[in-house]
Amino acid sequence: MMLELKRDDLFVTKSYINGQWLDGDEHFNVVNPSTGDVIAQVADLGKDGAEKAVAAAKAAFPAWAAKPAKERSAILRKWADLILKHKDDLGKIMTLEQGKPLAEAIGEVAYGAAFVEWFAEEGKRAYGDIIPRPADGTRILAMKQPVGVCAMITPWNFPSAMITRKMPPALAVGCTVVSKPAEATPLSALALAVLAEEAGFPKGVINIVPTDHSSDVGKVFCESKDVKKLSFTGSTKVGKILMKQCAGTVKKLSLELGGNAPFIVFDDADLDKAVDGLIAGKFRNCGQVCIAPNRVFVDAKIYDDFAGKLTAKVKALKAGDGFDSSSDLGPLINDDGFEKVKAHLEDAVSNGAKVLIGGEAHSKGGTFYQPTVLTDMTPEMKIYSEETFGPIAALFKFTDVDEVIKMANDTNYGLASYFYANDLARVWKVSEALEYGMVGVNTGRISNEVAPFGGVKESGFGREGSKYGIDDYLEIKAVHLGGMDE
Numbered sequence: 001m002m003l004e005l006k007r008d009d010l011f012v013t014k015s016y017i018n019g020q021w022l023d024g025d026e027h028f029n030v031v032n033p034s035t036g037d038v039i040a041q042v043a044d045l046g047k048d049g050a051e052k053a054v055a056a057a058k059a060a061f062p063a064w065a066a067k068p069a070k071e072r073s074a075i076l077r078k079w080a081d082l083i084l085k086h087k088d089d090l091g092k093i094m095t096l097e098q099g100k101p102l103a104e105a106i107g108e109v110a111y112g113a114a115f116v117e118w119f120a121e122e123g124k125r126a127y128g129d130i131i132p133r134p135a136d137g138t139r140i141l142a143m144k145q146p147v148g149v150c151a152m153i154t155p156w157n158f159p160s161a162m163i164t165r166k167m168p169p170a171l172a173v174g175c176t177v178v179s180k181p182a183e184a185t186p187l188s189a190l191a192l193a194v195l196a197e198e199a200g201f202p203k204g205v206i207n208i209v210p211t212d213h214s215s216d217v218g219k220v221f222c223e224s225k226d227v228k229k230l231s232f233t234g235s236t237k238v239g240k241i242l243m244k245q246c247a248g249t250v251k252k253l254s255l256e257l258g259g260n261a262p263f264i265v266f267d268d269a270d271l272d273k274a275v276d277g278l279i280a281g282k283f284r285n286c287g288q289v290c291i292a293p294n295r296v297f298v299d300a301k302i303y304d305d306f307a308g309k310l311t312a313k314v315k316a317l318k319a320g321d322g323f324d325s326s327s328d329l330g331p332l333i334n335d336d337g338f339e340k341v342k343a344h345l346e347d348a349v350s351n352g353a354k355v356l357i358g359g360e361a362h363s364k365g366g367t368f369y370q371p372t373v374l375t376d377m378t379p380e381m382k383i384y385s386e387e388t389f390g391p392i393a394a395l396f397k398f399t400d401v402d403e404v405i406k407m408a409n410d411t412n413y414g415l416a417s418y419f420y421a422n423d424l425a426r427v428w429k430v431s432e433a434l435e436y437g438m439v440g441v442n443t444g445r446i447s448n449e450v451a452p453f454g455g456v457k458e459s460g461f462g463r464e465g466s467k468y469g470i471d472d473y474l475e476i477k478a479v480h481l482g483g484m485d486e
């Protein structure tokens with residue numbers, strides 16, 4: 001399929017290293033998950049490319065770190081403006097490689113741009129402290145300095161925003177960046193790099209190395225002494241591998257890993273709002289979201305009512321090609337994603353779950369799956385303990401507040417959680433009791449640039465967005481001055 005872009009030059013298939021667009025002998029295919037068509041063959045510079053990128057980022061670091069924060073901020077601000085100006089083109093590129101509906105893709109681009117703008121400002125406020133002196137003749141200050149070259153490995157489910165959420169805090173404080181986008185979705189990353197170059201980032205400050213040899217490139221990033229920090233968003237399994245690989249250099253880490261979000265509906269909740277919140281969270285991006293509700297716990301008193309309302313609304317959802325404006329959800333990213341959803345469904349049904357709607361592959365074929373509602377779920381089923389990453393809303397029944405808190409926390413994960421309730425004491429108690437990095441109370445919307453995003457337990461550590469997001473890219477140096485009593 002040929003894309004109609006206002007700026008054809010945003011569709012790039014080369015690596016971006018040290019300010020140069022590099023092709024190589026090896027290439028890998030990028031496929032449109034909606035049609036199965038090969039849409040691009042992207043240069044794969046592999047391990048060599050990764051090493052060149054690290055060297056470029058290392059060389060660019062001193063001058064970039066030495067720039068006044070205001071100058072770095074102006075470049076970031078320009079990048080944000082360019083991303084917004086070209087959000088339709090960036091959205092089209094994303095829909096082509098990722099499959100999500102175009103409106104959702106454009107929404108993601110704008111969401112990501114908000115982080116670029118936010119950190120353009122925050123970079124100016126990376127204040128240190130002057131500490132009250134403990135003895136005569138001394139002064140102590142805590143100085144904040146950029147950590148250095150930062151590596152970033154990002155997933156395919158948000159091909160644009162995971163990059164625009166990670167890079168800006170690093171860049172704003174003076175770090176330089178080497179980045180490996182997911183092999184399924186390198187085009188969005190490269191398009192962002194075109195705009196970054198246009199915004200005026202000096203050569204070597206941002207480097208992008210797409211590859212089909214993720215583990216080779218990952219190893220270079222993790223094992224390099226010149227890379228001072230790794231920020232990763234992806235599965236807990238890969239996060240653990242990277243963490244081990246980073247041990248040799250005691251590298252700083254930010255990990256945003258898998259989730260298994262509970263979504264609790266109490267009997268005093270506004271059911272219609274809860275249904276809408278669940279649909280928005282569960283079916284967005286075809287359920288391929290680390291903060292998507294995975295286990296829906298509904299009070300027995302309202303269970304049937306809630307299930308009925310939910311099913312009626314899910315019935316109206318239409319799966320289809322992302323470029324068809326009537327599509328509410330696109331395909332799953334690939335066969336592995338599809339097989340996992342299918343396996344979770346079969347496991348649940350064979351153990352007694354009931355299908356209220358959906359429950360099968362979609363008649364469109366490929367990796368399309370019907371939006372699905374399951375009831376009669378039990379903790380023995382896979383969906384209770386594993387992230388499904390697909391369009392299945394699985395309803396569990398509960399009768400008691402303490403019981404549901406216990407079930408909600410009965411997982412190794414701790415990223416997002418949600419509940420709907422109106423009693424104030426209950427809202428407070430449950431918010432405190434949930435062992436998660438984020439809690440949505442009467443809302444499914446928990447991510448924006450002003451709030452800290454991140455997890456606890458095996459969902460990782462580090463925070464993106466907010467005033468806290470910048471700390472992940474700063475070292476604190478204590479400077480002790482003696483002889484100050486003259």
Ligand code: ADP
Nearest residue numbers: 153154155181182183214215218233234235238
């Ligand atoms: P997902 O389930 O979202 O595909 P992954 O953890 O497999 O999660 O992928 C997230 C990112 O991690 C992608 O960019 C992928 O290429 C990369 N990745 C996967 N395996 C490795 C590895 N062994 N080393 C480095 N990066 C990896």
